[in-house]
Amino acid sequence: MNRITTILVIGILLTTTPLFTYASSDDNSTASGFNAGEFVMHHISDSYDWHIMSIGEKHISIPLPIIVYSKTKGLNCFLSSRFDHGHSSFNGFKIEENGTNKGKIVEVIGNTMNTDNTAELPWDLSITKTVAGIMVSVVLMLMIFISAGKAAQRNKGKAPTGIQNFVEPVILFLRDDVAKPAIGEDKYQRYMPYLLTIFFFILINNLLGLIPIFPFGANVTGNISVTLALALFTFIVTTVSGNKHYWKEIINPDVPTLLKIPIPLMPLIEFIGMLIKPVVLMIRLFANMMAGHMIISIFVALIFIFANLFGPTVAYSVAPFSILFGVFMTLLDVLVSFIQAYVFVFLSAIYIGMATSEHH
Amino acid sequence: MNFYLLDLFVNPDSGTIIWMIIIFIIVWVILKRFAWKPLLNALKEREDSIADALSTAEKAKLEMSRLKADNERIIREAQKERDLILKEAKDLKNSILEEAKKQAKEESKKILAEASKKIEEQKAASIAEMKKQIVTFSVDIAEKILSQELSDSSRQEKMIKEIVDDIKFN
Structure with a gap:
């Protein structure tokens, strides 16, 4: 259900975008005042410099x-x-x-x-700002997990210490509740490093994106290029690990011959399905994270919109509500950050599991 | 409203994708070597050691119960043995007592028999002595009586007569 809604929203977004673009070219009425659209888009889109503040x-x-x-x-x-x-x-x-x-x-x-x-x-x-954001998060990631790895080596046969305590339960959860059931007891080990890397990459970028202070706050996972690259990795891993059974199900699925012989209908559908899976991964993560950032920006923009329309007094009275909703949305986005990272890694694991399973 | 940036925004940018791919592969390789491997190994080892410890504990428990059963068996056997020894001792005591009683009885019988025999003998000896004395006394008495009775002739005659009368000829 969630997937369908996401695709619908994105579909509408994609089809109506040219309209807005067109409309913008002859709309100069906002030039003097505050342009909310510009403000919101500026905060969530990529740029060549990292804007901190304007005085x-x-x-x-x-x-x-x-x-x-x-x-x-x-x-x-x-x-x-x-x-x-x-x-x-x-x-x-x-x-x-x-x-x-x-x-x-x-x-x-x-x-x-x-x-x-x-x-x-x-x-x-x-x-760009996104790439720089990725680098910042990657440095943080390496610091956290290498120190956890070192702790793990140091504490061989002993109780975990420090950061290892925070990391291990999550790894354990991903191993026992994501990788093992989705891929299978005998094959999951090969894919654990990949699944852990994407999970923590997405999670850390999601969370850092919510911190509005330099060097954080870059909208990394709400950038379609990043989610495209991530989905591409899952696609490549899935395709590379696809076994004979997986390819047979695509090229020659177990369906009545009429669905295959004159027109290869089912193979075509299976093939498209193979490509749609990573596309769905890409769009879900992108849309969820972008929407979160967008809504928070809109709540902030609301103050300036009111200031423009009714003057500063109204804006000051609106501000507490805007901030309250902004805080609420930020907290909601913390939840969404975890959910989206989990969903991405869970679906990746399921796709890998489908590609490596011997029989249904 | 100006939404031109949205257009930019859903158009993937090749430069970002390339950077993303490069960075992600580097992170993947580094983390695989320096983070996931040690962490996953540590988790696995810990699980194994816990499972090991649990199975050892289970084994120890089994061993314990086996030992306990053994102990109980040994105690039971010891008790049985003790009972047996006690019973034997009792039996022995009884038999010894019985034997002693029997022997005592026999002894007493023997003593009694000897005593009665001695008494019998002494009786016989005393009777014999008495007889001897009685004979002596009787001879003495008879001597005295005879000497008195036969002092006058009439009495002698009377007596002869009585004796003669007594003699019956049949």
Whole structure:
């Protein structure tokens, strides 16, 4: 049920997005005041610098490295501060301000801010806010789990100590209640490292995304590129470990011959099913985390919307409620963080289990 | 409202994907080697040792109950033996008593028999002595009587006559 709703929401989101985009191009009425849509999107989308706060018109942000490669200009590495928040170009590159490529790095003609819209986009391998967020969480992850691993080696045959105490029950849960039932007693061990890595990767990124203080708060798991990569890993692991039985069920399933022979209907459906599984994983995690961040941002934006419409007095009276709801949503998102990490790893385990099981 | 960023947002970005893949693989490899392996091994070892300890405890319990049963058996046997020994001792005592009684009886009988025999003998001896004395006395008395009776002739005649009368010829 949850899956269907998620797909529906995303479907609606995907189909209506061009409408909004179109509508935005001729809507200049909000230019003077506060633009809630821009505010919310800015907080949940990726960017080339890590924005910390704005005081008046002054933006305080951490510049992040830009790494771009284009056929004409070769490999270029520089800090995003060179772009001056998108107001100037550097080394022949700039952040596109409008059009279909808006927000992406494009090449400029000469030293101007003009671009050739038909030109190929340069390869962009920049350390964006999301990538930097991933790196921060990864450093934290390595610190936590390597120290837990060391503790485990040190306490051989003794009671666990320190961080090991927090990590072990979760590992035990994933092993006994996720991997063993889904994959099977005899094969689960091979997949434990992968399942543990994705679980803790998603969980830690989910939780860090909720902390609104630098260097945390990057919307990592609410970024479709990240969830796509994660789902891709599950897809690859599943496909690589697929046994003869798994492939037979896709190519030649046990169904009446009529469903296979003139038109390979069932093999087609099975094949699409194989591809849809990781897509569903990708969209569920992305949509859940993005929605959480979006709602919290909207509650904060509500204060400014009211300030714009009715003045500061109303905004001050709305603020406590906004904050209260924001806190509530944050707590709810803590729960969602755990649930989504669990769901992702559980479904991955089930897919792997389906690929490795001998018989139904 | 301006939702252009949403468009950007659901379009996966190849640079982020590439970074994500690289970082994730590195994390996966490092954690597999330095975190998951030791942690999973530690969990496994602990479980094994607990299972081991439990089975050892179970074995010890079994051994204990076996020992207890053994002990009970030994105690029972010892009790039986004790009873047996006691009974034997009692029997022995009884038999000894019986024997003693019998012997005493026999002894007393023998003593009695000897005593009566001695008494008999002494009786016989005393009777014989008495007879001897009586004979002496009787001879003495008869001597005296005869000397007195036969002092005058009439009395002698009378007596002869009586004796002669007494003699009957049949």
